[in-house]
Amino acid sequence: MTQVEKTKAKLESLFNKGNLIENKPIKEVPSEYRALDFFIFSKSFLSAAEIIEREAPNLFVQSLHLSAQSIELALKAAILSCDVKPKEIHDLVKLASKLELLGFSFKQIEISSIVLLNHYFYQDLSTATKFKTRYPTKEQEHLGGPVPDFQVIKDLFNSLVMQANLKCKTIDILTYV
Numbered sequence: 001m002t003q004v005e006k007t008k009a010k011l012e013s014l015f016n017k018g019n020l021i022e023n024k025p026i027k028e029v030p031s032e033y034r035a036l037d038f039f040i041f042s043k044s045f046l047s048a049a050e051i052i053e054r055e056a057p058n059l060f061v062q063s064l065h066l067s068a069q070s071i072e073l074a075l076k077a078a079i080l081s082c083d084v085k086p087k088e089i090h091d092l093v094k095l096a097s098k099l100e101l102l103g104f105s106f107k108q109i110e111i112s113s114i115v116l117l118n119h120y121f122y123q124d125l126s127t128a129t130k131f132k133t134r135y136p137t138k139e140q141e142h143l144g145g146p147v148p149d150f151q152v153i154k155d156l157f158n159s160l161v162m163q164a165n166l167k168c169k170t171i172d173i174l175t176y177v
Contacts, residue, residue, distance in 0.1 A: 031083045032168045038077030039161060039177045045070035046157055053150050061120075061143060065133035067153050068092065068121030071114065074160045078104060081164035081173070090131075092118040104163050110156045113148035120145075 001009075029037070049066035052059050075095035076086040082102045086095065096106065096114045106114070119125045120133050120143065132143050165173040 042073035
């Protein structure tokens with residue numbers, strides 16, 4: 001066993017001792033509160049992308065990645081607001097499609113932005129290469145195509161928060177996000 005594996009095993013052992021309160025399993029957080037947590041995480045990624053947009057526009061790949069991460073979390077938060085558990089996937093198109101089936105609406109410019117973000121963040125539309133903003137590609141291919149407008153991404157986030165807030169019955173998301 002390597003030192004890294006030994007350290008991981010030791011930490012797992014320590015962490016597992018904290019997983020029980022009075023020998024009872026910890027209860028799962030209700031969906032609406034998980035939605036709020038997801039929106040808060042989402043907003044922090046969006047804020048980081050906004051700083052890059054403003055201060056270091058040459059880091060557009062990193063800004064795209066943070067923007068897409070933000071929208072992934074916001075889409076999953078919105079799904080949770082409907083008391084539905086989102087799939088553990090990164091495909092923004094599938095997550096947005098699920099939301100449409102749950103009664104959420106999108107402007108055409110938001111849909112286009114979701115598809116374009118997905119192209120960079122999840123799977124390239126022309127080569128099917130996955131995760132191009134995270135990892136260098138195996139073959140020589142470029143990262144390209146139109147880039148969604150950052151204001152549209154911010155508007156999409158706000159629209160998801162507003163629509164999700166209407167679905168929540170016990171918590172006012174707008175108070176916290």
